[in-house]
Amino acid sequence: MEVDGRRVSVIGLGCWQFGTRGWGYGTVFGEREAHAIVERALELGVTLFDTAELYGRGASERILGKALGDRVDSVFLATKFLPLLPTPRRLVAHCEASLRRLGAERVALYQLHLPNPLVPLGRQMEGMRRVLDRGLAAHAGVSNYSRHRWLAADRALGRPVLANQVRYNLLQRGAERDLVPFAAREGRLVVAYSPLAQGLLGGRYGPDTLPVDLRRRNPLFTPANLARAEVLLDTLRRVASGHGATPGQVALAYLCAQPPVVVIPGARSVAQIEESAAAADLRLSPDELGRLRAAAAAFVPDRRRALAQRVTRMAQRR
Numbered sequence: 207m208e209v210d211g212r213r214v215s216v217i218g219l220g221c222w223q224f225g226t227r228g229w230g231y232g233t234v235f236g237e238r239e240a241h242a243i244v245e246r247a248l249e250l251g252v253t254l255f256d257t258a259e260l261y262g263r264g265a266s267e268r269i270l271g272k273a274l275g276d277r278v279d280s281v282f283l284a285t286k287f288l289p290l291l292p293t294p295r296r297l298v299a300h301c302e303a304s305l306r307r308l309g310a311e312r313v314a315l316y317q318l319h320l321p322n323p324l325v326p327l328g329r330q331m332e333g334m335r336r337v338l339d340r341g342l343a344a345h346a347g348v349s350n351y352s353r354h355r356w357l358a359a360d361r362a363l364g365r366p367v368l369a370n371q372v373r374y375n376l377l378q379r380g381a382e383r384d385l386v387p388f389a390a391r392e393g394r395l396v397v398a399y400s401p402l403a404q405g406l407l408g409g410r411y412g413p414d415t416l417p418v419d420l421r422r423r424n425p426l427f428t429p430a431n432l433a434r435a436e437v438l439l440d441t442l443r444r445v446a447s448g449h450g451a452t453p454g455q456v457a458l459a460y461l462c463a464q465p466p467v468v469v470i471p472g473a474r475s476v477a478q479i480e481e482s483a484a485a486a487d488l489r490l491s492p493d494e495l496g497r498l499r500a501a502a503a504a505f506v507p508d509r510r511r512a513l514a515q516r517v518t519r520m521a522q523r524r
């Protein structure tokens with residue numbers, strides 16, 4: 207895929223894991239592994255790198271920038287602004303701070319990390335316009351936006367908002383309803399985050415092998431949901447075995463077969479980025495895509511625990 211004559215790899219690298227203790231940074235892996243992951247990603251032709259000021263409170267940007275070194279301006283670099291107080295001045299100042307941490311002149315994509323419905327979009331996009339006009343970023347992006355809000359952001363910016371980064375994986379396919387068709391029609395990008403459902407689709411976890419990190423808060427990782435995901439995992443394993451591939455690679459290849467979707471799997475080891483990057487060459491047949499879609503549609507999450515957690519939180523707020 208090309209944007210402004212620059213290649214954007216369909217498989218990118220998500221860098222939330224870098225500098226984030228909840229992902230085991232500093233205990234399970236550290237800066238040495240992070241640098242090796244970035245180095246290997248570059249060798250394998252990955253050009254899309256996604257980070258955010260939020261990740262490790264700037265640590266992810268620092269680690270990524272250091273690992274990229276003087277290659278920082280030649281990749282398709284994407285970072286995000288946390289729009290808690292999205293005044294135009296703060297947007298520009300935060301973008302400049304991100305660039306300093308990254309050691310970059312500009313980023314390819316500057317994204318609003320999530321919607322802030324309390325501040326008019328016109329004001330938020332005024333800040334984004336200043337970022338673009340000052341050459342701090344080549345393109346504007348949003349994240350966790352509905353199609354309706356994406357269109358409103360376009361109008362407020364007065365030019366196309368190139369990308370919307372949303373949660374999209376075989377267990378959470380809401381983006382297929384309207385975001386992917388919209389992006390395909392309008393020449394935009396859907397950047398799929400959590401494309402492996404935070405590792406669940408790799409098939410390593412089950413009701414008896416739960417991860418002991420921030421995923422304990424992810425309602426997909428309850429024993430009930432891991433058990434319910436087995437039907438899909440089984441289909442992933444079967445499709446994978448026909449290609450000499452892994453379930454995780456098939457999960458990524460499914461998303462890459464829905465253009466203009468690009469994926470940004472996170473990695474905690476070199477082996478993981480190697481595995482993910484190789485999924486770019488995996489072509490699934492229409493029959494395989496259909497089988498995966500059917501198995502995914504059969505997954506009905508057990509929402510009881512998520513609901514119970516929400517009720518507890520609401521009660522605590524009173």
Ligand SMILES: NC(=O)c1ccc[n+]([C@@H]2O[C@H](COP(=O)([O-])OP(=O)(O)OC[C@H]3O[C@@H](n4cnc5c(N)ncnc54)[C@H](OP(=O)(O)O)[C@@H]3O)[C@@H](O)[C@H]2O)c1
Nearest residue numbers: 220221222399400401402403404405408454471472478481
């Ligand atoms: N915009 C947003 O609001 C938002 C939200 C979340 C994430 N993101 C971005 O999206 C990126 C990716 O999302 P994510 O980290 O939530 O989830 P993900 O990419 O779906 O899952 C990452 C986890 O999957 C496992 N894994 C990695 N490669 C694998 C492979 N080839 N096969 C099987 N398992 C593999 C690893 O966990 P194990 O080591 O345990 O196997 C890894 O930590 C983040 O790094 C971040 O840049 C954005």
